[in-house]
Amino acid sequence: MNKERAITYSLLAHIRNKGTLVEGPIDIFKPLIKRTLSKLSKDRGQMKGNGVNVKGNSILEIKKVSDELYSIDFPIPVLRNILNEISDDINTNGITHFCIYQDNSFEIYNYEFDDYDDVINKQKKVVNNLEKLYLDFCKSEGLKNVKGGSIFKFIEKNKFNLSKYISNKEYLNGNNYTQEAKFINFFKKIPQVYEQIKDIYLGAIITSFIEYETTDIERDVELLLDTNFIVSLIDLNTPESTHTCKTLINIAKQEGFKIKVLKDTLEETKGLLTAKASNFHKSFLQKKINSEDVYNACDRKGFTKVDLERIIDNIEDIIKDLDIQIVYLTDKDKNKARFSNEFTSLKNVRNSEQAALHDSLALLYVKEKRGGLVKDFDKVNCWFVNNSASSDSGYNINKNRYQPETIKADELLNILWLSNPRVNKSIDSKDLAEIGLTSIVSFTLNKALPKAKIIRDLDENIQKYAKEKITDQDIIRISTRIVDNQLNDIEELNSISEKDQNLFVKRLEEESKKQKEIDDRRIEGIERIMKEFEGKINKTEELYKKVQRSNKESKEDKENKNKYIKELEDKIKRSEQKEKVVKLKEWEDGELMKWRRKSWINLSICILLIITSFVIIFIVCDGDTENFNELLKGIKSSVLFPLFSTLISLIFSIFILKALYDKYHNHSNIQNYLNRLDKPDYL
Known part of the structure; x- marks a missing residue:
């Protein structure tokens, strides 16, 4: 059943990633149910006189087939809505393919829908691989x-x-x-595999649309941030955690949510970072075991102890610069929290009374903001948001089906993505899958770790008693054994360190040797796996057929064929290039001719004007030389215009002759003209 659901999840991710069918929350399921109707039509269809292929008394018959095909549960009201929309979609142009009636009976008229059969076959191979x-x-x-x-x-x-x-x-x-x-x-390091895992994860989230009934209620929502969220937001966690928190903050601002943090939360954050700063040069094992440790972020960012202390001193200014409002609670609020049921319960699961009191304060703040118990997510107006990868703190249990006060950042992002079309469009689905997968992996791996204090004690004992006797590589192997739950008696190991230092060092060396043997076997096994898997992942059927055909050819024939094809391609390319050069030259010559012709026309007009002017003067002077001499002494007003036009024409002729010279002999001018021209597409 898990495998069948995984195939369905991959299919849904494929549909979502195509960028279609996302206008409504149930649109994405239409192709699945269309395929169900098609299968019913093929499996049970017997054409009758009225053209009906399949008759059903209840949509439960459709649900049964869809359950078998996809292994996901479509509630009857949701399934009916999908079927109604399908009926509207496919019954077009006066042709009926499917009818659903008020009593939930239905009729299918020889309907076929095979759009995703090839995709499903491919996803089956992906899931099996x-x-x-x-x-x-x-x-x-x-x-x-x-x-x-x-x-x-x-x-x-x-x-x-x-x-x-x-x-x-x-x-x-x-x-x-x-x-x-x-x-x-x-396999996060191997994109071909990881992308397929992300698709299955995304499909699983998409199926939550089936359960979620959204409302259009406009509400003022307040997010109260927890300590681990603040640490991630200021980039003192993993890059993935920081990305998650920043994404949620951006979405919250886009949606008009109020973002707040208790002054007590900032004090708790300062306390956490101060403890890290005080042991800055003493810790090695902790950061190798816990990827989300503050020390890891300091290594990644090149921070020193001084840098960490500077962040502690400026934490409030950093928060204000992020447009997060600081909430100051009174002593009365703190006393109320100290005598609350929440505080009594949390003392048993938190590492200190101060931490339990802080969380009690936050929970009471959220409860007062809500004004009572709330059942529907859409009606919640305040959340205590954390980004914890540790095990459940024990106060987020959904008692009596009411909404809990706390929510993880990635879970809130997922629900906002499901419920809000604006958020759905603003978060890339692959990004959402990356955020969610990173969160559940971190949560799971951290949940399996021993308590932080036990690891911290072991780290201190190694620094005290074994630092000079074992290598950094030994410590890394020991941390691997702790992460893999192969070294469980850490408390016993800590007690040995105080009694017998030599025995303590010997035990560490033994554990390191055991891990080295495991690492060697693991590397060998992983190399074998990757060798077997190589060439299988992300292969299409067409590529597989081509490989099969190419295997039948001898190596020599294949090389000859490739060589011949390359020579032929080069020959064609040279021929096309040569032809293009010739055509380009012809086109440029034609354009130059048109360009030069304009100047010749202008010159001809000027010469014609000059000749015309002289003819007019000659006529006015009656062709008499004496009259012409008289004209030179005092020109009649009637010939002033021809003389003026002659002078202008002469001036223009000089400029035109210069332009003609440039158009024939000034090569840089000619090239500039050609460069400004828009060449035709075929060139």
């Missing part, structure tokens, strides 16, 4: 009796997390997905 790749990956890790379907169950995990918000349902989706998270984390 991913499943095999996961099983091989587990073998390389030395694991046995692993089920391939669990990788798809893990990928759709976030869909089940969203259900508690959008449909008031709690789903159990397994307890430990560490191996699946490690698989995705490893």
